[in-house]
Amino acid sequence: MAKRKTAVAFKGTEEQEGQLLAFIEQHRSMQGNLMPVLQKAQEIYGYLPIEVQKIIAKELGIPLAEVYGVVTFYAQFTLNPKGEYKIAVCLGTACYVKGSGDVLDRISRKLGIESGGITPDGKFSLDATRCIGACGLAPVMTINDDVYGRLNLDEVDGIIEKYM
Amino acid sequence: MEMVRSHILVCAGTGCTSSRSPEILEALEKELAQQGLDKEVRVVKTGCFGLCALGPIMVVYPEGAFYSMVTPDDVPEIVSEHILKGRIVTRLLYQETVVDDSTIKNLNHTKFYEKQLRVALRNCGVINPEKIEEYIALDGYEALGRVLTSMQPQEVIDVVKASGLRGRGGAGFPTGMKWQFAMQSAGDIKYVCCNADEGDPGAFMDRSVLEGDPHVVLEAMTIAGYAIGAHQGYIYVRAEYPIAIHRLEIAIAQAREMGFLGENIFESGFDFDIELRLGSGAFVCGEETALMTSIEGNRGEPRYRPPFPAVKGLFGKPTILNNVETYANIPQIFIKGAEWFSSMGTETSKGTKVFCLVGKITNTGLVEIPMGTTLREIIEEIGGGIPNGKKFKAAQTGGPSGGCIPAALIDTHIDYENLTAIGAMMGSGGLIVMDEDTCMVDIARYFLDFTVDESCGKCVPCRIGTKRLLEMLDKIVEGKGTVEMLDEMQELCNHIKDNSLCALGQTAPNPVLSTLRYFKDEYMAHVVDKKCPAGVCKDLLSYSIIAEKCKGCTACARVCPVGAISGVVKEPHTIDTDKCIKCGACIEKCKFDAIVKV
Numbered sequence: 001m002a003k004r005k006t007a008v009a010f011k012g013t014e015e016q017e018g019q020l021l022a023f024i025e026q027h028r029s030m031q032g033n034l035m036p037v038l039q040k041a042q043e044i045y046g047y048l049p050i051e052v053q054k055i056i057a058k059e060l061g062i063p064l065a066e067v068y069g070v071v072t073f074y075a076q077f078t079l080n081p082k083g084e085y086k087i088a089v090c091l092g093t094a095c096y097v098k099g100s101g102d103v104l105d106r107i108s109r110k111l112g113i114e115s116g117g118i119t120p121d122g123k124f125s126l127d128a129t130r131c132i133g134a135c136g137l138a139p140v141m142t143i144n145d146d147v148y149g150r151l152n153l154d155e156v157d158g159i160i161e162k163y164m
Numbered sequence: 165m166e167m168v169r170s171h172i173l174v175c176a177g178t179g180c181t182s183s184r185s186p187e188i189l190e191a192l193e194k195e196l197a198q199q200g201l202d203k204e205v206r207v208v209k210t211g212c213f214g215l216c217a218l219g220p221i222m223v224v225y226p227e228g229a230f231y232s233m234v235t236p237d238d239v240p241e242i243v244s245e246h247i248l249k250g251r252i253v254t255r256l257l258y259q260e261t262v263v264d265d266s267t268i269k270n271l272n273h274t275k276f277y278e279k280q281l282r283v284a285l286r287n288c289g290v291i292n293p294e295k296i297e298e299y300i301a302l303d304g305y306e307a308l309g310r311v312l313t314s315m316q317p318q319e320v321i322d323v324v325k326a327s328g329l330r331g332r333g334g335a336g337f338p339t340g341m342k343w344q345f346a347m348q349s350a351g352d353i354k355y356v357c358c359n360a361d362e363g364d365p366g367a368f369m370d371r372s373v374l375e376g377d378p379h380v381v382l383e384a385m386t387i388a389g390y391a392i393g394a395h396q397g398y399i400y401v402r403a404e405y406p407i408a409i410h411r412l413e414i415a416i417a418q419a420r421e422m423g424f425l426g427e428n429i430f431e432s433g434f435d436f437d438i439e440l441r442l443g444s445g446a447f448v449c450g451e452e453t454a455l456m457t458s459i460e461g462n463r464g465e466p467r468y469r470p471p472f473p474a475v476k477g478l479f480g481k482p483t484i485l486n487n488v489e490t491y492a493n494i495p496q497i498f499i500k501g502a503e504w505f506s507s508m509g510t511e512t513s514k515g516t517k518v519f520c521l522v523g524k525i526t527n528t529g530l531v532e533i534p535m536g537t538t539l540r541e542i543i544e545e546i547g548g549g550i551p552n553g554k555k556f557k558a559a560q561t562g563g564p565s566g567g568c569i570p571a572a573l574i575d576t577h578i579d580y581e582n583l584t585a586i587g588a589m590m591g592s593g594g595l596i597v598m599d600e601d602t603c604m605v606d607i608a609r610y611f612l613d614f615t616v617d618e619s620c621g622k623c624v625p626c627r628i629g630t631k632r633l634l635e636m637l638d639k640i641v642e643g644k645g646t647v648e649m650l651d652e653m654q655e656l657c658n659h660i661k662d663n664s665l666c667a668l669g670q671t672a673p674n675p676v677l678s679t680l681r682y683f684k685d686e687y688m689a690h691v692v693d694k695k696c697p698a699g700v701c702k703d704l705l706s707y708s709i710i711a712e713k714c715k716g717c718t719a720c721a722r723v724c725p726v727g728a729i730s731g732v733v734k735e736p737h738t739i740d741t742d743k744c745i746k747c748g749a750c751i752e753k754c755k756f757d758a759i760v761k762v
Contacts, residue, residue: 031479034461039442073463075445076403092365093596094522096610109725131365132404135522136179136216136529147182
């Protein structure tokens with residue numbers, strides 16, 4: 001996945017930082033607390049920019065390099081903000097053999113962005129995901145919390161247009 | 165307890181939730197209230213029924229009417245016809261259960277369910293997973309009670325050993341032995357872990373158990389804790405499974421409240437508690453030492469073994485790790501006996517196995533079969549065969565670590581040893597069916613692409629070896645491969661297998677090796693003739709229009725996104741192969757089958 005640094009300026013609020021610090025405080029004595037803290041931070045900020053990683057490193061007393069190492073290891077953590085509508089096309093095996101690769105191509109062409117990218121207006125981001133486990137409905141894609149299953153190529157454009 | 169005359173079971177597993185079962189539940193409750201039936205009828209939100217292809221699923225008891233592909237708009241009809249007037253809505257029934265207008269067949273006698281045997285999944289689709297009372301009503305926590313009040317830890321382990329249960333996560337290590345090792349390790353602090361980081365693409369067995377029957381995992385882990393002398397358990401679950409996480413949280417809270425978790429369980433003096441830890445999307449964390457490293461809050465890289473986790477595992481303490489399905493078998497072994505369990509299955513593989521039947525198969529879904537069932541029975545009988553009259557080509561088991569079983573071996577009896585012998589593996593239970601339109605080279609490339617992405621990078625054979633292997637496969641699907649390359653691949657595969665640190669690298673070459681073994685001719689077609697027989701590899705095919713069949717309707721020219729098709733109305737069209745991006749849009753549009761891949 002794309003691990004490039006984002007060009008978007010960090011816009012974290014004091015309120016967000018307060019939430020994060022409170023969570024850290026509650027979990028300070030927990031063994032192996034870095035992952036839960038990072039998960040919470042991503043929930044609060046939507047992504048994990050270096051500014052947020054610095055707060056976590058300082059609070060937990062873990063070197064920033066180590067925090068960064070953990071962030072970039074796991075696919076669910078992202079250094080870049082996501083679009084208002086997060087499109088995720090499942091490329092799990094069941095979906096793949098039923099043609100989800102073509103679905104991804106079609107959306108990529110329609111929006112003019114590659115997998116892992118975000119449209120310039122910040123409206124759509126596109127990701128190829130690992131199996132989401134809705135294999136019975138293959139091929140599947142999700143847009144935020146909406147799930148679209150048993151897709152055929154013809155309906156893909158129409159679905160995207162609903163969000164435009 | 166109030167009496168009701170009907171129960172309506174609605175599947176709330178991930179599959180059916182994705183196809184809008186929450187809306188159906190809402191509509192159902194509203195409609196029942198409106199018609200004044202909400203006191204007489206109980207709606208039960210259950211886990212997965214298994215037949216995901218037909219979701220959302222609703223079953224009405226006592227009739228046992230199995231409604232499939234229900235929409236919220238169908239709800240008023242079901243309520244007023246079936247519930248109020250007692251007339252089953254035949255048009256919505258799963259067609260196989262319809263005998264004639266007035267008779268329906270029991271679900272257990274349909275082809276999909278007939279050959280199945282539900283042990284690990286026994287409560288899935290039966291109980292409401294968010295109610296501990298329903299689990300208890302079906303013998304839940306009885307096994308734990310017996311273990312804590314009447315058995316010594318060694319006796320517990322002996323029962324598990326006698327049952328012949330082996331790990332369901334892939335490798336098939338005998339569960340009782342694993343427990344024995346951890347029990348014998350000295351130390352006051354030990355841990356019990358549950359691997360719910362189900363990462364194989366196309367597999368959702370563990371998720372279905374967690375969503376449909378979360379308490380069974382808690383009960384089994386507590387039994388394991390008692391057996392090895394641990395007081396803390398961790399469930400490492402994928403963050404991608406929100407419903408499973410939610411139900412586990414509910415289950416843990418209920419178990420604590422009822423005293424099945426916490427201090428002095430069953431007044432035996434035994435304390436045990438369980439904590440959830442979420443994965444964050446790293447396939448390698450399904451490997452036991454990597455999983456423990458991840459719980460500790462680090463990059464999920466595997467560690468050298470020995471020392472094995474039973475000696476030095478999580479936080480450096482003796483630890484056992486079993487997967488969800490393994491745990492799901494445990495309580496029943498104590499209720500029904502080790503003999504009962506070992507009476508199922510084959511000589512070396514006891515009990516049942518859950519498979520996720522997906523891909524090019526009619527009845528997609530979750531199936532549980534006794535070990536020793538043949539692949540043919542699974543595909544042709546339970547799975548209902550290949551759709552659209554296509555031919556069965558291969559089945560893939562074991563995900564990125566497994567291999568392909570070709571059509572010629574369809575009569576293989578499924579157990580650990582047989583699958584390993586033919587170059588596949590049991591794996592966690594993904595069973596992906598492929599038909600003649602699937603290119604085996606492309607599939608091998610797909611899995612390699614996955615492992616390259618998921619290799620943690622700690623050891624060289626896996627990090628660099630898989631990358632080199634993928635580059636060779638890329639060349640082959642682009643038409644730049646050579647015959648010599650196939651031999652080089654074979655050699656590199658053996659190298660990676662022999663030298664990688666953990667199971668991820670050791671098994672990564674399997675998809676390549678097994679396709680090379682059974683589908684050599686397909687590789688040869690790619691490297692010698694530069695053709696993809698299945699018509700998948702884009703660089704090896706081009707599109708053309710058969711002039712005699714083309715009516716000149718212009719449909720293809722209009723749908724082509726790059727303007728590669730030209731021609732005059734009512735005259736045969738042509739494709740400019742230089743411009744064509746091989747997206748296939750024209751083939752779909754053509755009503756006259758005039759466009760072909762060559």
